[in-house]
Amino acid sequence: xxxxxxxxxxxxxxxxxxxxxxxxxxxxxELPEEVRLKSASQRKATPDFTxxxxxxxxxxxxxxxxxVVLLNxxxxxxxxxxxxxxxxxxxQKTYKDRDFAVLGVSMDEGxxxxxxxxxxxxxxxxxxxxxxxxxxxxxxxxxxxxxxxxIDREGRIASMHLGLVAKSTYQKQxxxxxxxxxxxxxxxxxxxxGSEFALLRAN
Amino acid sequence: MMPKPEPVVAKxxxxxxxxxxxxxxxxxxxxxxxxxxxxxIPLRLTWDAGAITASEVVYPKPSVLKVEFFSGPxxxxxxxxxxxTRFKVAASAQPGLVNVPGKLRYQACNExxxxxxxTIDITLPVSVxx
Numbered sequence: 001x002x003x004x005x006x007x008x009x010x011x012x013x014x015x016x017x018x019x020x021x022x023x024x025x026x027x028x029x030e031l032p033e034e035v036r037l038k039s040a041s042q043r044k045a046t047p048d049f050t051x052x053x054x055x056x057x058x059x060x061x062x063x064x065x066x067x068v069v070l071l072n073x074x075x076x077x078x079x080x081x082x083x084x085x086x087x088x089x090x091x092q093k094t095y096k097d098r099d100f101a102v103l104g105v106s107m108d109e110g111x112x113x114x115x116x117x118x119x120x121x122x123x124x125x126x127x128x129x130x131x132x133x134x135x136x137x138x139x140x141x142x143x144x145x146x147x148x149x150x151i152d153r154e155g156r157i158a159s160m161h162l163g164l165v166a167k168s169t170y171q172k173q174x175x176x177x178x179x180x181x182x183x184x185x186x187x188x189x190x191x192x193x194g195s196e197f198a199l200l201r202a203n
Numbered sequence: 204m205m206p207k208p209e210p211v212v213a214k215x216x217x218x219x220x221x222x223x224x225x226x227x228x229x230x231x232x233x234x235x236x237x238x239x240x241x242x243x244i245p246l247r248l249t250w251d252a253g254a255i256t257a258s259e260v261v262y263p264k265p266s267v268l269k270v271e272f273f274s275g276p277x278x279x280x281x282x283x284x285x286x287x288t289r290f291k292v293a294a295s296a297q298p299g300l301v302n303v304p305g306k307l308r309y310q311a312c313n314e315x316x317x318x319x320x321x322t323i324d325i326t327l328p329v330s331v332x333x
Binding site: 075076077078079080081082083107109114118143144145146162163164 | 242243244270271272273277310312314315316317318319320
């Protein structure tokens with residue numbers, strides 16, 4: 001039996017499709033590694049938690065499903081965290097009308113007595129929650145601050161950053177997610193970040 | 204690992220100085236005992252009072268860092284350094300071994316990240332003599 005010869009239209013369609021795929025691959029591979037998001041199939045579901053915010057309201061992370069979320073674990077004693085906070089305020093202001101939200105989770109041992117004055121002093125414009133060990137363990141024990149997750153609209157972890165990274169890295173990742181088509185979520189466990197170890201030692 | 208001061212011998216009614224040598228992992232620093240920002244956690248060595256009581260803790264001169272989150276110079280300790288404590292031994296102290304409990308509180312960072320504050324228990328063995 002003789003194979004059917006492809007039509008000119010069919011060849012054109014496949015050529016265009018191939019060119020689009022090649023362009024997409026080229027664009028993705030041009031991004032520096034730290035800016036690249038996990039592919040949708042590699043993303044794991046973000047563990048859900050419920051915490052109180054600085055007004056006393058109960059906040060459940062899964063209520064943010066449908067939004068791109070920057071989830072930042074921080075503390076008032078953490079210098080590098082304070083470098084990032086003005087950036088996150090900018091993001092909140094810039095993207096809040098595009099289904100985006102910043103959530104800060106303070107890991108201060110002193111609780112709201114430590115955190116509220118800082119929020120007021122710096123006029124933080126996004127929701128700040130008070131974290132605890134239970135929530136920290138959900139994410140594999142948050143030992144290093146800042147730790148920041150970029151969560152896609154389906155509630156999956158698209159990237160995780162331990163320590164201070166460039167503002168442009170966050171910005172590019174947020175924009176990639178805001179511009180991405182919506183996807184069907186898959187569930188799975190969260191990769192635990194590495195634990196830190198004892199730092200001080202006697203001579 | 205827990206900081207362990209060397210055992211010392213002290214006379215009842217006298218004084219004794221004890222050095223606590225510390226070393227930080229490369230690239231990390233702890234805040235000085237007097238950080239210029241109230242949100243920063245100072246390095247603090249404290250000892251329980253008893254027959255042997257700390258009269259003074261002497262911290263070394265800190266080095267200075269320029270950091271993005273604070274407008275002025277930030278005094279920190281890094282690398283190897285020692286904390287010196289001066290103790291007074293009560294005249295009524297009984298001869299023999301006395302373990303003086305203490306606590307070292309610190310909070311460490313490197314350029315990119317910080318670790319949570321920690322409090323370490325320390326025990327100083329003192330042989331009291333007449």
